[in-house]
Amino acid sequence: MSSRKPNILLIFVDNQPANMMGCYGNDEIFTPHLDELASRGVLFRNAFSPNSMCSPCRASMLTGLMPSHVLPLSGIHAYRAHAFTARSSHLA
Numbered sequence: 198m199s200s201r202k203p204n205i206l207l208i209f210v211d212n213q214p215a216n217m218m219g220c221y222g223n224d225e226i227f228t229p230h231l232d233e234l235a236s237r238g239v240l241f242r243n244a245f246s247p248n249s250m251c252s253p254c255r256a257s258m259l260t261g262l263m264p265s266h267v268l269p270l271s272g273i274h275a276y277r278a279h280a281f282t283a284r285s286s287h288l289a
Contacts, residue, residue: 207258211251218231220235
């Protein structure tokens with residue numbers, strides 16, 4: 198087994214569904230660089246999003262928490278600030 202660490206590149210975009218790229222079968226949109234990356238890496242066929250809005254999704258990716266559990270300091274779900282005081286140690 199190789200001791201080399203994997204080289205991971207995560208591309209996180211706004212408002213671009215998978216069907217808007219050539220590597221997912223769209224022949225009307227020209228995405229040669231993304232198509233090349235997809236051909237040499239991992240192409241996800243079944244993925245899910247914790248929220249339909251971009252900011253809560255980013256917060257979930259960065260913290261590992263559901264959008265409703267992200268600290269109010271991020272500006273996401275700040276109306277529930279009282280619910281987060283006990284959970285603040287999750288991000289330390």
